[in-house]
Amino acid sequence: MSNTPADAAQPSAAREVLTAAEIDRALTRIAHEIVETTKGGQDLVLLGIPSRGVHLAARLAEKLEAITGRPAAEILGSLDVTLYRDDLRHSATRTPAPTLVPPAGVDAMTVVLVDDVLYSGRTIRAALDALNDLGRPGIVRLAVLVDRGHRELPIRADHVGKNLPTSKNESVRVELTESDGADRVLITDRAETKGSAL
Amino acid sequence: MRHLLDTVHLSREDAIRILDVAETMSDVSGREVKKLPALRGRTVVNLFFEDSTRTRISFEAAAKRLSADVINFSAKGSSVSKGESLKDTAQTLQAIGADAVVIRHPASGAAQRLARTDWIDAAIVNAGDGTHAHPTQALLDALTLRRELAARAGVDPTGRGLDGARVVIVGDVLHSRVARSDVWLMHTLGARVTLVAPPTLLPVGVETWPCDVEYNLDAALATGPDAVMMLRVQAERMHGAFFPSVAEYSRRWGLNEHRLGLLTPEAIIMHPGPMNRGLEISAAAADSPRSRVLAQVANGVAVRMAVLYLVLSGAPSTEGA
Numbered sequence: 195m196s197n198t199p200a201d202a203a204q205p206s207a208a209r210e211v212l213t214a215a216e217i218d219r220a221l222t223r224i225a226h227e228i229v230e231t232t233k234g235g236q237d238l239v240l241l242g243i244p245s246r247g248v249h250l251a252a253r254l255a256e257k258l259e260a261i262t263g264r265p266a267a268e269i270l271g272s273l274d275v276t277l278y279r280d281d282l283r284h285s286a287t288r289t290p291a292p293t294l295v296p297p298a299g300v301d302a303m304t305v306v307l308v309d310d311v312l313y314s315g316r317t318i319r320a321a322l323d324a325l326n327d328l329g330r331p332g333i334v335r336l337a338v339l340v341d342r343g344h345r346e347l348p349i350r351a352d353h354v355g356k357n358l359p360t361s362k363n364e365s366v367r368v369e370l371t372e373s374d375g376a377d378r379v380l381i382t383d384r385a386e387t388k389g390s391a392l
Numbered sequence: 393m394r395h396l397l398d399t400v401h402l403s404r405e406d407a408i409r410i411l412d413v414a415e416t417m418s419d420v421s422g423r424e425v426k427k428l429p430a431l432r433g434r435t436v437v438n439l440f441f442e443d444s445t446r447t448r449i450s451f452e453a454a455a456k457r458l459s460a461d462v463i464n465f466s467a468k469g470s471s472v473s474k475g476e477s478l479k480d481t482a483q484t485l486q487a488i489g490a491d492a493v494v495i496r497h498p499a500s501g502a503a504q505r506l507a508r509t510d511w512i513d514a515a516i517v518n519a520g521d522g523t524h525a526h527p528t529q530a531l532l533d534a535l536t537l538r539r540e541l542a543a544r545a546g547v548d549p550t551g552r553g554l555d556g557a558r559v560v561i562v563g564d565v566l567h568s569r570v571a572r573s574d575v576w577l578m579h580t581l582g583a584r585v586t587l588v589a590p591p592t593l594l595p596v597g598v599e600t601w602p603c604d605v606e607y608n609l610d611a612a613l614a615t616g617p618d619a620v621m622m623l624r625v626q627a628e629r630m631h632g633a634f635f636p637s638v639a640e641y642s643r644r645w646g647l648n649e650h651r652l653g654l655l656t657p658e659a660i661i662m663h664p665g666p667m668n669r670g671l672e673i674s675a676a677a678a679d680s681p682r683s684r685v686l687a688q689v690a691n692g693v694a695v696r697m698a699v700l701y702l703v704l705s706g707a708p709s710t711e712g713a
Contacts (some may be wrong), residue, residue, distance in 0.1 A: 199519070274416065276426070276430075277458075277701070278429040278430075282430060282706075283705065285704050285706070287705050287706030289413060290413055291416065291418075292416050292550075323429065327425040328425075329424070
C-alpha cells in the first residue's frame with residue numbers, strides 16, 4: 195500500500211527495500227519457521243528488543259497464536275539491553291525501556307530474541323548478557339527483520355526476514371505502523387538520517 | 393545531566409526522565425541477579441561529612457547494583473578531623489580517579505562549590521547540604537507518590553508528572569532541606585503543596601515559594617490531601633527554642649490517631665526518616681497501612697540508580713547542562 199508514486203517524493207536517496215506486504219510475508223514465514231524449529235511452539239518465549247523489536251515480537255506472537263493456538267500474552271515479552279551496551283560512555287545518554295518477561299519466566303525455555311536490524315551484532319551481545327541475568331534459557335535463537343551484514347562479533351541470526359547487502363555509509367531504517375505510522379524498510383545515505391539501525 | 397545539585401533548576405522533562413529511568417531500575421531489585429553492568433569500571437565516592445544511615449546505604453546499594461566501585465568516606469575518622477579542607481579532600485578524590493562524588497555536608501552550598509570549581513572533574517550528586525537541598529529524597533518522594541496516583545487511576549506511571557495531586561508537608565520546614573527540595577520538585581511536576589508548621593519553624597521568605605502555607609494541621613487535613621508528609625523535628629539543628637514543649641508540638645502538629653481518622657481513604661503517609669515516634673508521628677500512623685515509609689526507602693535505591701546512571705553515562709560532547 196505504501197508502494198506508490200508518493201515514495202518518489204522521499205528525500206533524495208531514500209530507497210524502499212521492503213513494502214508493508216513484504217514485511218508481513220517475511221514475519222509470517224519467520225513465525226512458521228519458529229513453529230517448525232520448536233516442534234510446535236512448545237516452551238517458547240519471544241523477547242522483543244526495544245523499541246521496534248518489541249513491535250515485531252508482538253506481531254510474531256499474534257501469528258504464532260493463529261498457528262499454534264497459544265495465547266500471545268503467554269509467550270510475549272520485551273528485553274531492554276540499554277544498561278548492558280558497550281557504548282554507554284561513547285554515545286548520548288540512552289533512556290532504558292522496561293523489561294517484561296512472560297509469567298512462565300525464561301528458565302529452560304526456548305527464547306527467541308526479536309530485533310529489527312542485525313548490523314554489528316553488539317546489541318545482540320548486550321541482549322545475551324541481559325538474558326543471562328534474567329535466568330537460564332534452554333535455547334536462545336535470534337529473529338531479525340533485516341540482516342544488513344557488517345558483523346563485528348561472531349553472531350548470526352536463525353531467522354531472517356531479508357538479507358540486505360549494504361554499504362557502511364548507508365543507513366537501514368525500519369518503519370512500523372506502531373511507532374512510525376506505516377510499514378516499510380528504507381535505505382538512506384547515513385548523512386541524511388540518524389537511523390534506527392544501530 | 394552533568395550534576396544533580398538541587399530541584400529548583402531541574403526541568404519537568406529531566407525530572408520525569410529520572411523517574412522513568414528509576415521505574416525501570418526498580419525492576420532490578422525484584423530479580424534474582426540484582427546487578428546491572430552499566431557503570432562497570434566507574435568509581436563512585438560517597439563523601440559524607442554528616443551522619444547518615446539510609447542515604448549513604450541507599451547510594452552505596454545503588455552504585456553497587458550498577459556495578460560501580462564504591463568508596464565510602466565519612467568525616468569521622470578521616471583527615472577532615474585533622475583539619476583538611478574541602479578543597480584538599482576534593483583534589484585527593486580527583487587524584488584517586490573518582491568519576492562521581494556523592495556529597496553530604498552540613499554547609500548549604502557545599503555541592504555547588506564542588507561542582508563549580510576546577511578542584512575535581514567528577515559528576516557531583518548532592519546528598520543533602522545544610523538546610524539547602526536534598527534532591528534525591530525529593531525524587532524518591534515524587535516516585536512514591538506518582539506510583540500511588542497511577543495505581544489509583546489504573547494507568548502506567550511512565551511519562552507522567554504529579555498533575556493535580558495535593559500534598560501536605562508538616563513540621564520543621566525551617567531546618568528541612570527535604571521540604572525545600574520537595575516543594576520545588578512537586579511544583580515542577582504539577583502538584584499543589586501546602587506547608588504546615590508553627591510560624592517559628594517556617595523560614596523567612598517562604599511566601600515566595602511556589603506553595604501554600606497553613607498553620608493549622610487539622611484545617612490542612614480537612615482539605616483531603618493525597619499525601620501527608622511528616623518532617624522530622626531536627627533537634628540537632630535546634631539550638632534555640634522554636635516551640636514551647638515537645639508535648640505541645642506533638643499535640644498541635646503531630647500525626648496522631650485522631651488525625652489519622654481525618655484522612656481520606658486513599659491518602660498516604662510519607663516520612664523521610666529517621667522518625668521520632670511519638671513526636672511528629674505516632675506509632676499508629678507510622679505502622680498504618682497508609683504508611684509508605686518503607687516503600688520510600690526501596691524507591692530511594694531505584695532513584696539513586698537512575699541519577700548515577702544519568703550523570704555517568706553519555707559521551708561528554710553530547711551532554712547538555
